[in-house]
Every structure is written in structure tokens, then in C-alpha cells.
Amino acid sequence: MATAQNRTNQLLVPQANAALDQMKYEVAQELGIAIPQDGYQGNMMTKDNGALGGNITRRLVQMAEQQLAGQA
Numbered sequence: 001m002a003t004a005q006n007r008t009n010q011l012l013v014p015q016a017n018a019a020l021d022q023m024k025y026e027v028a029q030e031l032g033i034a035i036p037q038d039g040y041q042g043n044m045m046t047k048d049n050g051a052l053g054g055n056i057t058r059r060l061v062q063m064a065e066q067q068l069a070g071q072a
Helices: 014-031 046-071
Strands: none
Touching: 014 046
């Protein structure tokens, strides 16, 4: 089992960690998915974790597209 301490993914901007966590909880609330209080998602259904990750990625891509469109 991988815990938060064993993750190998590294953020390019470590200060973004709080914003990503906030986004995770917002998306979970929108989808009606309960994230355990201890933050350990290992006991959650794979389908729920996939939905969370997919929606977070979709939102991040939309944000990047909006930023790029604003720079043109």
C-alpha cells in the first residue's frame, strides 16, 4: 500500500499543493464522493478515485487553456 509519504509524483511548484488539495475536495463534493477524514484514499472505490483524478485533470487543462488564450 502506498501512503502519502511513499508517493513518487513530485509537484513542479510545491506551493501548489494546498490549491490541488482544495480542488480535490471541491471536485469530490461536486461528484458526491466522500473522501475519508484521514485523507487515505486507498479504501475508496477505483471508479471514484478515477473520477476525481479525471475531473481534476480536466479542470487543470481548462485553466491552462484559458491562460494561454489570454496571452495570445
